Amino acid sequence: MGNYPLQWGNYDGFVKSHGYSRFDFKVSEGDINRFGARYRVAASFKSLELNDYAAKTKDGYSALCQVLLSWSAFESSLPLVGLNVSNTETLMKKYSSDGVIKEIRSLDISDKFYKFIYDRVNKRHLEFK
Numbered sequence: 001m002g003n004y005p006l007q008w009g010n011y012d013g014f015v016k017s018h019g020y021s022r023f024d025f026k027v028s029e030g031d032i033n034r035f036g037a038r039y040r041v042a043a044s045f046k047s048l049e050l051n052d053y054a055a056k057t058k059d060g061y062s063a064l065c066q067v068l069l070s071w072s073a074f075e076s077s078l079p080l081v082g083l084n085v086s087n088t089e090t091l092m093k094k095y096s097s098d099g100v101i102k103e104i105r106s107l108d109i110s111d112k113f114y115k116f117i118y119d120r121v122n123k124r125h126l127e128f129k
Contacts (some may be wrong), residue, residue, distance in 0.1 A: 003044045004036055005035075005039050020032075026082065031076070031079060038072045038073040041069055042066070042072065045066055046062075047062040048062045
């Protein structure tokens, strides 16, 4: 199944054969399908097509849209595993988010991205400074 999460076809086939209720999810079937749809959109997104914009501007807006679509998929996945945006610390540590943060910082030589985010981040997350 194109650009859906891995094993989505197995899940979808099982639901069609045996019903959604067999999974004992804490969320609705609509929540699961919404996650699948958002994941698929984020995975399928390539770029924006904008007329009369410079290539760098188009690339910047395309990157922003990719981030927004990816965040939407991530955020909609959290209730599926019993989490929400404010309690993802264990999940982030499991997947080495500290390494990702360090890589972003190394690429942000002038600190423009960091300063932009720093002013907008939840103050209890400032330990990654």
